[in-house]
Amino acid sequence: MIEAKHLQKVYKVGELDLTVIKDLSLEIKQGEFISIIGPSGSGKSTLLNMLGCLDTPTSGELQIDSNQINSLNKTKLAQFRGDNIGFIFQSFNLIPVLSVYENIEYPLIMIQNLSDKERRKRVLKLLKEVEMLDQKDKTPDKISGGQMQRVAIARALVTNPKIVFADEPTANLDSKTAHKIIELMKKIQKEHGTTFVFATHDEKIVANVDRLITLIDGEIVEDKRTHDE
Amino acid sequence: MNNIFKISYRNLKRNNRRTLLTTSLITLGVVFVLVYTALAGSFKNYMISQITDTAMGHLQIHKKGYVASVENLPLDKNLNEKAIKFIEEQLQESKYVESYSFRIKFGAMFSNFAETTNIRLNAIAPKSEFTVLPSLKDRFQDFTRFEKGSIIVPEILAKGMKVKKDDTVVLVANNKSGSVNGINLKVAGIVETISGPGGRDGYIHIEDAKKILRIKDVEVSEIVVRLKDNSMLEKAMTELSPITQKLNKKGKPAFELHSWKKLSPFYNIVKMLDVMNMAIKVILISIVLISILNVMIMSVYERVKEIGTIAAMGTPPSTIIKLFLAEGLMLGILGAILGSAVSFGIIQMIDLMEITYSFGRESDLLLEPILQLKDVVLIDIIVILISLIASISPAIKASRLDPVEALRTN
Numbered sequence: 001m002i003e004a005k006h007l008q009k010v011y012k013v014g015e016l017d018l019t020v021i022k023d024l025s026l027e028i029k030q031g032e033f034i035s036i037i038g039p040s041g042s043g044k045s046t047l048l049n050m051l052g053c054l055d056t057p058t059s060g061e062l063q064i065d066s067n068q069i070n071s072l073n074k075t076k077l078a079q080f081r082g083d084n085i086g087f088i089f090q091s092f093n094l095i096p097v098l099s100v101y102e103n104i105e106y107p108l109i110m111i112q113n114l115s116d117k118e119r120r121k122r123v124l125k126l127l128k129e130v131e132m133l134d135q136k137d138k139t140p141d142k143i144s145g146g147q148m149q150r151v152a153i154a155r156a157l158v159t160n161p162k163i164v165f166a167d168e169p170t171a172n173l174d175s176k177t178a179h180k181i182i183e184l185m186k187k188i189q190k191e192h193g194t195t196f197v198f199a200t201h202d203e204k205i206v207a208n209v210d211r212l213i214t215l216i217d218g219e220i221v222e223d224k225r226t227h228d229e
Numbered sequence: 230m231n232n233i234f235k236i237s238y239r240n241l242k243r244n245n246r247r248t249l250l251t252t253s254l255i256t257l258g259v260v261f262v263l264v265y266t267a268l269a270g271s272f273k274n275y276m277i278s279q280i281t282d283t284a285m286g287h288l289q290i291h292k293k294g295y296v297a298s299v300e301n302l303p304l305d306k307n308l309n310e311k312a313i314k315f316i317e318e319q320l321q322e323s324k325y326v327e328s329y330s331f332r333i334k335f336g337a338m339f340s341n342f343a344e345t346t347n348i349r350l351n352a353i354a355p356k357s358e359f360t361v362l363p364s365l366k367d368r369f370q371d372f373t374r375f376e377k378g379s380i381i382v383p384e385i386l387a388k389g390m391k392v393k394k395d396d397t398v399v400l401v402a403n404n405k406s407g408s409v410n411g412i413n414l415k416v417a418g419i420v421e422t423i424s425g426p427g428g429r430d431g432y433i434h435i436e437d438a439k440k441i442l443r444i445k446d447v448e449v450s451e452i453v454v455r456l457k458d459n460s461m462l463e464k465a466m467t468e469l470s471p472i473t474q475k476l477n478k479k480g481k482p483a484f485e486l487h488s489w490k491k492l493s494p495f496y497n498i499v500k501m502l503d504v505m506n507m508a509i510k511v512i513l514i515s516i517v518l519i520s521i522l523n524v525m526i527m528s529v530y531e532r533v534k535e536i537g538t539i540a541a542m543g544t545p546p547s548t549i550i551k552l553f554l555a556e557g558l559m560l561g562i563l564g565a566i567l568g569s570a571v572s573f574g575i576i577q578m579i580d581l582m583e584i585t586y587s588f589g590r591e592s593d594l595l596l597e598p599i600l601q602l603k604d605v606v607l608i609d610i611i612v613i614l615i616s617l618i619a620s621i622s623p624a625i626k627a628s629r630l631d632p633v634e635a636l637r638t639n
Contacts, residue, residue, distance in 0.1 A: 054541055055633045075545055082543020089636065093538040097239035109232045111543045155542075 001162065001195060002028040002051060007060035009046050009218075020046045021057070022218040028197065030162065033189050035198040035206050038215035044199035045167055047215065051197060052165040053081050065162065082111035086156030086194075088166035092148040094140040094155075100147075101127065101136040104154045112159055126154040130184060146177030150184065157188060163195040170202045182208050233548070237555035240528070251524045252563050255612060258516040259568020260575065262509050262608055267576050267598035269502045275594065276495055277459065282364035284427045285489045286330075286453035287462060290316055290472060293485050295450065296492070299426075302336045302349065302450075304405040310447040312483065319472050320454060325465035327457045330357035331449040333438045337402035339382075339431075341390045348386060348400070349430045352438030361455040372418030379417035381432040387419045394418060400433070404442045412441045426493060462488050513608070514615050517564070521557050521619035528556065529627045536627050537635025546628035553624035554617060561616025565609040576600045 009021040020043045028034060028051075036044045049055035050062065053069055062069040064084065072080060094103045104126060108119045127133040130150040135143055140151070149169060156164050166185070170178035182204055189196050198205050206212060206226075214222035241248045281287050295306040308316070313331070320326050332351050339348035355375045359366055366372070369381055371394040380400070382392050392398060394416050401411040414433060422429050438444070456465050469486055477483040490496040529536070536549060576598045584596040 049633050052541075054636075075547075078540065078543050078545045080543070081541065082545075085543070087538075087541050089538065093534065093636075095236075095535060095539070097236070097243050106539070107542050107544075110539070110548050111545075159543075 001030045001065060002026070003061075003063040004051065005061040005063075007047075007050060007057045007062065009043070009050065009055070010058040020218050021050070024060070024218065024220060026051075026213070026220065026223075028163075028195060031189065031193045031195055032211055033186065033196050033209050034211045034213060035200055035209040036213045036215055037200065037206060042215045043218040044215055046218075048165050048167055048197065048199040052085055052087065052163075053077050079111075082107065082159060084162050086159065086161035086164040088149070088152050088156050088164060088169045090168040090171045092140070092145070092152045092172070094148055094151055096140055099137050099139055100132055100143065100151050103140070103151055104158050107155065107159050122158055122160075123154075126158055129188070130154045144177075145173055146181065149173060149177075149181050153181070153184060153188070157192070157194065160192075161194065163197060166196065166198045166200075168200050168202070169198065170200070170205060175204070178202065178204055230551075233551050233555050234559070237552055237559060240532075240552075240556055241559060244528075247524060247527070248560065251520050251560055252567065254520045255517050255561065255564025255616075256567040256571060258513040259565055259608055259612060260572045262513045263569065263572035263600060263605065264575050264598070265509050266506055266604050266608075267572070267600045268579075268596065269506055270601065270604070271596055271598045272588075273499055273502050274599075275588075275597075276499060277489075278364065279423055280489050280493045280495055281362075281455075281459060283362055283368055283423060284365075285492055286361050287456040287459055287489055288454035288465065288469070289487050289489075289492060290452040290454065291450070291485050291487075293477070293482050296485060296487060299334075302334050304335060304442065304450075307333070307448045307450050308452070308484075313447060313449060313452070315475065316452055316472055316484065319469055320452075323465065323468050325456050325458070325461050325468060327455045328357065328360040329452055329454045330354060330361040331435065332358070332451050332453060333435055333442070333444070333448070334430075334450040335402055335438065335442060337400045337441070339386065339390070340399040340401070341392050341396065342399065344390055346386065346390060348383070350400075350433055350438070351427065351430045352433050352435045354435045358453075361453050363455075368421040368423065369418040370421060375417055375432070375434070377434045377436050378415060379434065380414040381418045381420045382416055383429050383431050384419050384422045385429060386431070387416075392416055400441060402441050404444075408443070410441050410443060412437060462490070510608070510611065514611060517561065517612050517615045518619045521560055521616045522623070524560065525553060525557050525620050525623035526626075529553065529623045532627075533630060533635045533638040536630050537632045537638065540630065540632040541636060549628040550624040553627050554620045557616045557620025557624075558613065561613040564616075565612040568612070569605050569609060572605075573600055 004024060004026040007021055007024045008019065011018045011020060024047065036047060038044050046055065050057050056070070067080065095106065098106060101123060104123045105119055108114045108122065127136055130153055132147060132150050132154065135147060140148055170181055173181060185196055186208055188194060198209065200206070209226055211225050213220055292306045292308050292312065295303065298306065320329050330353065332353055335350055337348050337350055339346050372381065375381065380398060387393070396416045397413055398416060399411055399413055401409060403409055414437065420432060456462065466486065466488060472484050473482060473486050475483045540549065579596060579598050585593045586596055588594055
């Protein structure tokens with residue numbers, strides 16, 4: 001599904017070249033529940049951004065579902081992300097002026113341009129799945145952090161993406177809520193076959209993933225399966 | 230598109246105070262321009278109607294060289310029968326000309342039998358003159374009928390010479406060949422002075438002028454023309470160009486055709502009003518441009534993370550541009566609508582208050598501002614267009630934000 005070959009990311013800091021990702025190759029299959037771990041500055045977020053087509057590698061090749069990502073321009077990349085990738089952010093990043101329902105509906109209007117009927121069907125289904133149906137008319141400032149992350153998950157899934165990237169999705173949540181969120185994502189992965197890739201420090205996520213990739217100084221030092229397939 | 234406007238509307242509502250301030254500023258600018266345009270328009274219309282409806286008409290036709298020496302009121306530059314016939318043919322064929330009249334202009338000595346002074350006179354055929362200058366009669370005071378043997382005396386001269394209605398006065402004038410002739414006339418009224426050329430002239434019947442000047446043939450100093458529509462002035466001038474193209478025996482132009490704009494120095498005031506109007510519009514454009522630009526730039530900076538989020542989700546750059554353009558556009562539309570409504574209210578109020586003003590020697594002139602639909606539409610279009618233009622740069626900036634950088638912003 002995702003095939004990264006010899007990825008390298010170099011940032012220019014003043015006159016210095018800072019290599020954040022070093023000749024990294026990786027393969028991710030459909031339906032995997034993966035966590036990328038590593039200390040701060042190890043390159044987790046940078047790798048996640050490149051795999052999520054938000055950032056481009058300095059060198060190397062990235063292929064997602066037979067699509068050569070390196071050759072896509074900004075507009076095509078946006079289109080590709082809209083059709084294939086979902087994002088869950090640490091601080092939820094919901095649009096404050098839209099209600100819970102409208103936040104989930106947003107990608108279907110602005111990106112996929114679906115009919116009213118189809119949009120309604122998908123949004124209501126997900127609202128039910130993330131147990132937010134009774135909160136659908138509230139704006140993000142009227143719901144809790146855990147509820148916001150549920151909405152963010154529903155928003156990430158509403159376009160039926162093949163992969164969801166989540167950068168520290170539980171970092172702003174209390175332990176109990178974080179646990180519920182992980183359970184929810186695990187359930188969705190099982191039911192929909194969606195691939196989840198996390199960049200996290202959270203032990204609770206690490207304990208639940210199928211595969212654990214450890215990154216240090218931009219290099220994969222360990223790539224192991226934590227559960228039997 | 231509806232959804233883009235819906236989201237943009239919500240974004241405007243998230244900072245109500247700023248939206249209100251920006252809209253107020255645009256509204257104020259629109260009110261300023263529209264009220265000024267209506268007031269200046271009222272004064273301009275008054276000036277133009279004073280010039281065209283009571284003294285000059287829309288066009289005047291003379292023998293070539295007459296206007297250059299109009300101060301001397303030359304009698305040797307009158308139009309003869311053949312010339313008049315040619316000009317009349319052109320005027321009758323024109324689709325823009327409503328009516329025309331003939332005048333003999335001359336200078337004379339005016340005496341009340343006790344004192345004598347100079348007077349400038351327009352000798353007119355009353356019926357045709359009143360058709361060409363429909364408001365001329367309004368300038369005549371104590372006036373009942375204008376017939377042969379009567380004179381309408383200029384207000385200043387009447388006061389100075391203590392002449393009143395029904396008095397008998399004497400006019401003495403030199404004719405073209407230099408011989409002097411006099412005639413007794415009865416004062417039929419006093420003509421109010423107005424600003425501009427011919428504003429202090431007296432009026433007599435054209436037949437009396439022929440008598441005193443011993444003109445036997447058909448001869449006039451000028452032909453005054455009224456058009457069906459003053460706004461068609463330039464087109465009428467073009468249509469009547471055969472008059473100016475007519476050559477005399479020496480192969481030079483025989484006649485001259487002038488519009489009131491050329492003949493009246495007050496056209497410069499009209500032009501000045503137009504320039505000021507334009508300057509006010511430029512100020513409005515600047516107000517709208519700066520306020521929208523400012524608010525949209527702030528909006529982009531405040532929402533960098535949000536823009537990063539929607540970009541990460543896959544919102545195309547063109548949609549991000551549309552979102553911000555819609556915000557600017559809505560601010561402009563709101564300001565334009567509110568401004569037009571408030572202006573309409575203010576102008577109605579001024580009309581109800583019946584404010585009067587003075588201009589030159591004229592007083593108690595009623596201020597009658599009229600808000601024309603075309604002015605409202607023009608100003609609203611300018612405001613909306615400028616709002617859109619001012620939003621382009623911030624919108625493009627938003628669409629070009631790097632999602633990774635934008636998401637890192639707090």
